Amino acid sequence: MKSVLICFFSGTGNTKKVVEQFSKTFQGQGFEVVLHNIDDGPFDGEISKFDLFGIAYPVHAFNAPANVLEFAKTIKKLPKKQKKAYFVVNTSGEPLKLNNISSLKLNSMLRKRGFKLTNEYHYCMPYNIIFRHTDNMAHKMWETAQKVIPLDCKQIVDGEKSRLGYVPCGRFLAWIFRVEHWGGKFNGRRYKVSDKCLKCGLCIKKCPAHNIAIENGEFKFGKDCLMCMRCSFNCPANAIKIGLFDKWKVNGAYDFDHFDEKEEQTHQKYCKKSYEKYFERNQKRIETGE
Ligand SMILES: Cc1cc2nc3c(=O)[nH]c(=O)nc-3n(C[C@H](O)[C@H](O)[C@H](O)COP(=O)(O)O)c2cc1C
Numbered sequence: 680m681k682s683v684l685i686c687f688f689s690g691t692g693n694t695k696k697v698v699e700q701f702s703k704t705f706q707g708q709g710f711e712v713v714l715h716n717i718d719d720g721p722f723d724g725e726i727s728k729f730d731l732f733g734i735a736y737p738v739h740a741f742n743a744p745a746n747v748l749e750f751a752k753t754i755k756k757l758p759k760k761q762k763k764a765y766f767v768v769n770t771s772g773e774p775l776k777l778n779n780i781s782s783l784k785l786n787s788m789l790r791k792r793g794f795k796l797t798n799e800y801h802y803c804m805p806y807n808i809i810f811r812h813t814d815n816m817a818h819k820m821w822e823t824a825q826k827v828i829p830l831d832c833k834q835i836v837d838g839e840k841s842r843l844g845y846v847p848c849g850r851f852l853a854w855i856f857r858v859e860h861w862g863g864k865f866n867g868r869r870y871k872v873s874d875k876c877l878k879c880g881l882c883i884k885k886c887p888a889h890n891i892a893i894e895n896g897e898f899k900f901g902k903d904c905l906m907c908m909r910c911s912f913n914c915p916a917n918a919i920k921i922g923l924f925d926k927w928k929v930n931g932a933y934d935f936d937h938f939d940e941k942e943e944q945t946h947q948k949y950c951k952k953s954y955e956k957y958f959e960r961n962q963k964r965i966e967t968g969e
Pocket residue numbers: 688689690691692693694695736737738739740741742770771772773774775778804805806807808906907908
């Protein structure tokens with residue numbers, strides 16, 4: 680039986696949703712699928728034993744999150760002359776071309792380890808920071824991803840290459856924006872918990888960096904924040920203030936099942952053109968099946 684390994688990180692569930700759709704599709708094609716959550720640390724199996732290998736993450740400041748790059752460091756170098764193809768899957772709140780540079784650092788790390796990028800796919804999923812998309816928009820994004828993923832899986836299985844286009848000076852821009860990796864840690868220490876806190880401990884339990892603790896009855900946020908938003912997004916009392924970015928906080932899961940055609944979209948003007956292009960491009964693919 681053919682097999683596929685997908686190593687993924689997902690702060691607030693969007694990337695996980697997409698990866699699970701990949702998994703379902705590959706399974707439907709007779710593959711055995713192993714999903715490795717980067718939260719659980721390094722992958723201790725042998726990657727080269729899998730027929731297909733993919734890595735998935737949410738775009739953070741036009742880059743892969745810091746823990747995804749740390750994870751890449753734990754991947755063993757392949758023996759000389761052995762090359763292993765891999766695919767990249769990423770999700771982001773906007774369909775901006777600038778997001779395509781997010782995998783550049785990851786790719787150069789994997790290239791040094793003997794891996795070769797053949798396919799890369801981006802899916803627009805609702806923002807978990809900056810502003811809240813409407814559930815209508817979340818539904819539309821998810822519906823689009825669900826319809827496009829089978830086409831993307833087919834390309835991977837058929838050995839048909841597919842790469843995203845980069846913007847000029849992408850490597851330099853990605854390097855600049857990686858300041859977020861340090862900025863996140865700096866800002867993470869400034870998180871605060873308000874009186875609304877229910878003391879449910881969900882944030883402590885779910886933080887992928889184990890960065891939240893209670894000491895002497897007070898919440899303590901350490902120096903390892905990944906800015907993934909899992910704590911504040913999922914807080915049932917919306918009690919976590921996310922430091923300098925509190926105005927951009929998004930709290931509460933999206934209802935991906937909600938759809939009302941008559942409902943107005945908020946933020947209609949924000950990146951309107953690029954969202955339209957994203958949906959048009961994908962609609963064309965869905966209609967032609969290519
Ligand atoms: C710290 C941070 C930085 C982000 N930067 C970008 C970005 O540069 N471009 C973008 O389109 N979306 C950005 N996003 C939005 C996420 O990529 C998007 O909501 C993603 O689908 C979240 O996936 P997840 O639920 O798997 O974590 C950012 C989110 C966070 C938390």
